[in-house]
Amino acid sequence: xxxxxxxxxxxxxRGLGRAYARAMAAEGAAVVVNDIDAxxxxxxxxxxxxxxxxxxxxxxxxxxxxxxxxxxxRAVAEFGRLDVMCTNAGVLRDRTLRNTGDEDFDAVxxxxxxxxxxxxxxxxxxxxxxxxxxxLILVGSPAGQRASFGQTAYSASKAGIVGLVRTWAVECExxxxxxxxxxxxxxxxxxxxxxxxxxxxxxxxxxxxxxEHMRRGGLGTAEDAAPAVVFLASDAAAGITGQxxxxxxxxxxxxxxxxxxxxxxRDGGWTPETLASIFPSxxxxxxxxxTLAPPPGAETxxx
Numbered sequence: 001x002x003x004x005x006x007x008x009x010x011x012x013x014r015g016l017g018r019a020y021a022r023a024m025a026a027e028g029a030a031v032v033v034n035d036i037d038a039x040x041x042x043x044x045x046x047x048x049x050x051x052x053x054x055x056x057x058x059x060x061x062x063x064x065x066x067x068x069x070x071x072x073x074r075a076v077a078e079f080g081r082l083d084v085m086c087t088n089a090g091v092l093r094d095r096t097l098r099n100t101g102d103e104d105f106d107a108v109x110x111x112x113x114x115x116x117x118x119x120x121x122x123x124x125x126x127x128x129x130x131x132x133x134x135x136l137i138l139v140g141s142p143a144g145q146r147a148s149f150g151q152t153a154y155s156a157s158k159a160g161i162v163g164l165v166r167t168w169a170v171e172c173e174x175x176x177x178x179x180x181x182x183x184x185x186x187x188x189x190x191x192x193x194x195x196x197x198x199x200x201x202x203x204x205x206x207x208x209x210x211x212e213h214m215r216r217g218g219l220g221t222a223e224d225a226a227p228a229v230v231f232l233a234s235d236a237a238a239g240i241t242g243q244x245x246x247x248x249x250x251x252x253x254x255x256x257x258x259x260x261x262x263x264x265x266r267d268g269g270w271t272p273e274t275l276a277s278i279f280p281s282x283x284x285x286x287x288x289x290x291t292l293a294p295p296p297g298a299e300t301x302x303x
Contacts (some may be wrong), residue, residue: 003028006079008071010062010119011089013040015188016222018047018141020086021206023226024233025053030079033057034071034089034191054079062089062115068122076126084135084233085123087116090157094150105153112157116164118178124172133176135233138165140181140244145255146292162244166257169242177242180232183255184225185218185248185295196297210249217296220249230251263285 001093007024011017021031021190025048033048033055035041041057048055058074060067069090075082090112093104120136127134143151168179187210192201204210210220228247231237244255264282266274 001027005029005083005233006032006075006081007084007086007233008034008075008082008119009088010034010071010115010124012044012184013037013063015190016184016225017088018044019222019226020088020229021046022051022053023223024084024232025055026051027230028243029084029233032071032078033076034060034062034067035137036061063110063118065118065122068115071119072122072126081130082123082134082222082224083127084137084265085119085230086137086233087119088139089115090139092151093153094128095152096150097152100152104107107136108153109157112154113160116161118271120164121130122273124168124175124177127172133178133196135237136168136172136177137232138179138181140165140183142183142185142246142292145183145244147290148235165244166242173241178232178237180237180241181244182225182228182232183244183246184228185246186211186222186225187214187219193197194295199297200297211297214250214296216251218246218251218253219246219295219297224249230270230272261288
């Protein structure tokens with residue numbers, strides 16, 4: 001599906017990023033593999049090359065404009081162009097609000113949100129120069145859609161990324177550039193801290209199959225999420241933009257965007273008293289659920 005295309009995948013040394021890079025290479029794309037760790041980036045390149053694919057490694061800290069520009073420049077220098085930018089790189093600092101320090105917050109936001117911004121900007125500049133469209137595939141998370149206890153910085157970053165999807169889809173439409181988010185759910189090291197999942201993650205990493213009830217519920221391997229990325233990068237998805245596609249295990253879902261669910265209008269505006277008088281009948285029946293169901297097999301309760 002991707003023969004002749006050139007892709008950049010950030011944070012592709014391990015986990016989901018490695019799965020995305022390998023899947024796109026298997027479909028014919030040449031891939032620039034980014035990671036902060038040169039060793040694991042080289043491992044991903046070796047895996048792609050060993051399967052007959054084409055890839056190069058470009059190390060660098062995601063979040064810096066210089067890194068984003070270097071990734072695009074490397075794609076052009078090695079393969080002649082850029083068609084796909086997949087912004088996967090991220091870090092975690094799992095702490096509740098009262099325990100989240102400034103450095104924790106800044107580290108997560110800088111990698112996830114600022115990194116998505118800088119890489120997206122660098123890619124769009126190149127797409128515009130080439131003049132024949134392109135694909136931005138931003139990596140979100142269920143934590144950016146609903147509540148995720150103990151993930152203040154991560155949730156804020158992933159929600160912000162979905163905001164970028166909507167805005168960039170509008171801005172880039174005339175250039176033929178599509179902008180979508182993948183919302184992956186996979187048994188990786190990132191979810192191993194969730195009570196009840198650590199042992200399953202370890203077993204799967206050692207080659208055990210994912211339990212069927214987890215797969216049906218949307219949890220599988222990193223490789224299970226990769227087809228969604230390949231699809232969005234392909235010509236088959238040329239008319240799809242501004243969307244959030246979730247993929248995990250045996251399940252694929254499309255997330256909705258926020259919409260107004262109840263409205264009241266009053267001549268002359270509102271006072272606190274008049275708002276209080278109508279709220280129970282007009283708005284309370286439509287109050288929204290903000291929680292996220294726990295992953296299949298996970299224990300419930302706070303972390």
